[in-house]
Amino acid sequence: MTATATRVLVLNSGSSSVKYQLLDMRDGARLAVGLVERIGEENSRLVHTPLATDGAKRETEGPIADHEAALKAVAAELAADGLGLDSPELAAIGHRVVHGGQEFTAPTVIDDAVLAEIERLVPVAPLHNPANITGIRTAQALRPDLPQVAVFDTAFHTTMPEYAARYAIDTETADAHRIRRYGFHGTSHAYVSRKTAELLGKDPSEVNVIVLHLGNGASASAVAGGRCVDTSMGLTPLEGLVMGTRSGDIDPAVTFHLKRVAGMDEDEVDVLLNKKSGLIGLCGDNDMREIRRRIDEGDERARLAFDVYIHRLKKYIGAYSAVLGRVDAVAFTAGVGENAAPVREAAIAGLEEMGMAVDASLNAVRSDEPRMISPDYARVAVAVVPTDEELEIAQQTYALVNA
Template sequence: MSTAARGTRVLVLNSGSSSVKYQLIDMADEQRLASGVVERIGEPGGAADHTEALRTVAVELGGRGLGLDSPELAAVGHRVVHGGTRFTAPTLITDEVLAGIEELVPLAPLHNPANVTGIRVARELRPDLPQVAVFDTAFHATLPEAAARYAIDTATADRYGIRRYGFHGTSHAYVSRATAALLGRDPADVNVIVLHLGNGASASAVRGGVCVDTSMGLTPLEGLVMGTRSGDLDPAVVFHLQRVGGMGTDEIDRLLNKRSGLLGLCGDNDMREIGRRMAEGDKAAQLAFDVYVHRLRRYVGAFTAVLGRVDAIAFTAGVGENSAAVRGAALFGLDSLGVTMDPVRNAVRGHAARLVSADSSRVAVAVVPTDEELEIARDTYALAAAPQGG
């Protein structure tokens, strides 16, 4: 009997280092039946570990009549941050696959261990259910070598797995397809620049549904200015901080990942607060905003050149969906690239996908709310429900 015949519900789990987020989605109509988060894992007042956290999830779902023992539960989908070059598509989890994800921990030391723990506990709770890993890096596995390779010694790069992997892949995949749908076109016929702007931020160039370039690299540190991450940086800055500043590797890591970006520039990593400070004439906040927008414009220009023809630019995630100021400033004056914003449309807030470009704009500009959990659920259900060869 296929998984689809047993049930139509998918539990999506996102196991972080100190939290477990979950959503239960009925794939018959893609309705969310439940969602929540267990936070402060391993901290006073929180769950002792991921086992207890997932048991808490099971109890919460059970209290709503949606327990993990339900015959309607078809599969569990897990967000996994790094798939390396080995896992380039949603993958049914086996012991061998789990071991492979563990082997990739050096590429994502802050994320993959928690992802692995979540998978292990979920398999213990429901060993009979198909469990699927959906990788943040998978959508970017189609990058051509010219985009994926760093210009360093090839033997060294291959030995240590140094290349551009990209992240936020489930969001970029979902938004690029949703943008094509908004335009009433087949994704295979549409070229889209996706700007995922949250506390973490990344851009992608998607040609006909296939990612051909992205801003993040070996790690999520490369690319756009983010809430607390620097984004693109001359690598010699690291050597300078070591030699002149006497800083160690871990200290520099914390600086670039936790104390840089908007936070490093003005002391705030919330674009709403930065906007409020700008309105009061705060020069540091204005500079942070200007640096953030300048980097965005550079990537829009670069990815326009990569794609050759751009049909749409899509903004998504917290800042992308909610900051009209960022959208307006990022694309201001780009009429020569075929981009003309409609300031009235751009100022209107909403929860649905919508166009904010002028009718005369050759390139459509869209605001498309992302839905990474639904993307994971779709991938999970499609794989778990498919007949498995033997």
């Protein structure tokens, strides 16, 4: 890496998509952002926005056979803007890797041993790690001389004490099959908890925060002095809060019941709980804006779905208040958390005895900046803190290769 290398390319490889951002780490500025979707189909689509130049979005459609072809197409778009992967200013490529197990507790430079361990974790992340691995291998082939860094969704949560990470099942069985609470959305929880401390004018080590990452996938975390001590997602991203299409917490015996009584097999139950449950299972919609519109029109199914969603959210706020003992702030983030004022209002309503309240006028403000929405008299700050997982991945990647 040269002294002038200050750029980091962040890659988030899904099973049929690649999201990417190129950032300049001198100031965190985005030079380009984009998305390749429907990889492997005839109608693949690449959307590229060169923010370093005119910022005019470019879209192309046509068959993109695989991830290698996708990344080559991305490289061509970047090169057209003078931002090519062969630039001496590119310091590293940072990869979002969903599952790092107990093995990876920090960003890690990828070598053969690291890649082999990520592969060994595929059984506990069959939907995510294989795509992450494909993205890594493709990027390595394009720039074998460049540091490739894995930043793990699970890493921030590896500070959980053993009593929070353990499930109460037979220890030998759990250990043999790596069954424990890992947690996800870790880059978001790390970034938002740190930004919340900044908003309070304090060092992260001085602040206890409940972070509510509410998107189509949703998770909560209890962060004490900058360290995660509990989180809602578990072995997989299915556990915890009610989500767009995922059930969240459910009696495990429901799965046995569905097999015995409904004749459903494992795959059918998996699809039900991951893709046909949550908000979409309750009311047929997983877009909170549409649900609120239906509620305003008197739709009772939408109202019930919203109430179930909020009830689960309140339970976790209460539980994590107990886990932390002292709460300095509750931070809402991600698509729903940042934009759905009714969700924030309903989640905090009735928690005044816990020192939490929302100011209606502050809550109604729309902004891309971190902001307080609690009244001055509230003992616990309530904040909206836009997340930036790509910047977090880039910062961790750049810090590692410059260490």
